[in-house]
Amino acid sequence: VASPPLIGLTAGASPDSPDYYVLRWEYLRSIELAGGIPIVLAPSGPALHPSLIDRLDGVVVTGGPDIEPWVYGQRAEEGLLDVSAERDEFEIGLCHAALERGMPVLGICRGIQLLNVQLGGTLIQDLPACPIRHLDLKRPRQALVHPVRLAPGSRLAGILELTELEVNSMHHQAVDHLGAGLAAAAVAPDGVVEAIEAVERPFVVGVQWHPEGFWRDRDHCSARLFRAFVDAAARHGC
Numbered sequence: 001v002a003s004p005p006l007i008g009l010t011a012g013a014s015p016d017s018p019d020y021y022v023l024r025w026e027y028l029r030s031i032e033l034a035g036g037i038p039i040v041l042a043p044s045g046p047a048l049h050p051s052l053i054d055r056l057d058g059v060v061v062t063g064g065p066d067i068e069p070w071v072y073g074q075r076a077e078e079g080l081l082d083v084s085a086e087r088d089e090f091e092i093g094l095c096h097a098a099l100e101r102g103m104p105v106l107g108i109c110r111g112i113q114l115l116n117v118q119l120g121g122t123l124i125q126d127l128p129a130c131p132i133r134h135l136d137l138k139r140p141r142q143a144l145v146h147p148v149r150l151a152p153g154s155r156l157a158g159i160l161e162l163t164e165l166e167v168n169s170m171h172h173q174a175v176d177h178l179g180a181g182l183a184a185a186a187v188a189p190d191g192v193v194e195a196i197e198a199v200e201r202p203f204v205v206g207v208q209w210h211p212e213g214f215w216r217d218r219d220h221c222s223a224r225l226f227r228a229f230v231d232a233a234a235r236h237g238c
């Protein structure tokens with residue numbers, strides 16, 4: 001029996017106490033339930049060392065602060081929130097190493113944005129608050145805020161076995177121009193891109209919502225997304 005795949009998940013500095021790195025444990029639980037072994041990767045230390053990366057089978061780029069606009073060739077605009085140059089640099093390096101190795105990558109929230117700019121895309125720095133309120137800190141994380149329509153024939157539609165689903169929403173930025181080799185896999189009714197995927201890579205998927213928020217509901221389609229990702233990582237490790 002093959003050993004479970006090792007999945008690296010990015011952590012970042014705590015917005016409240018910058019002396020600490022933090023990662024919401026729901027990400028770890030979601031990977032465990034999907035059959036993977038989660039490994040927390042913090043910006044400091046050996047996380048970018050090839051001898052560590054080569055032992056991983058997949059990478060999850062998690063939620064977090066805004067990406068420095070210079071990374072995608074823009075100036076900061078009104079509405080830009082907290083940024084972390086340390087985390088940008090770390091995740092861009094990690095993502096580059098993973099993509100170079102054909103390793104499966106799952107980007108969540110900030111992670112979809114990181115994947116997109118990594119491949120040359122740009123971001124909307126601050127979404128308008130209507131018609132859909134994509135960010136509202138007073139809402140519970142599991143609140144279903146808006147539907148997304150999955151692109152017919154996309155990898156994501158195949159994984160989730162759906163054409164449309166209701167998602168949570170905790171973002172004020174979004175994918176603007178798509179990076180090279182990426183396609184939109186899900187779109188909200190207001191036109192905001194809610195998922196992307198690489199057309200010709202094994203498993204490179206980003207979602208703007210937070211599937212880990214549904215880890216308690218094993219029948220939820222989010223479990224299928226984590227399962228497909230961990231399975232792809234297991235195949236990569238073979």
Ligand SMILES: [Mn+2]
Binds near residue numbers: 168192
């Ligand atoms: Mn949204």
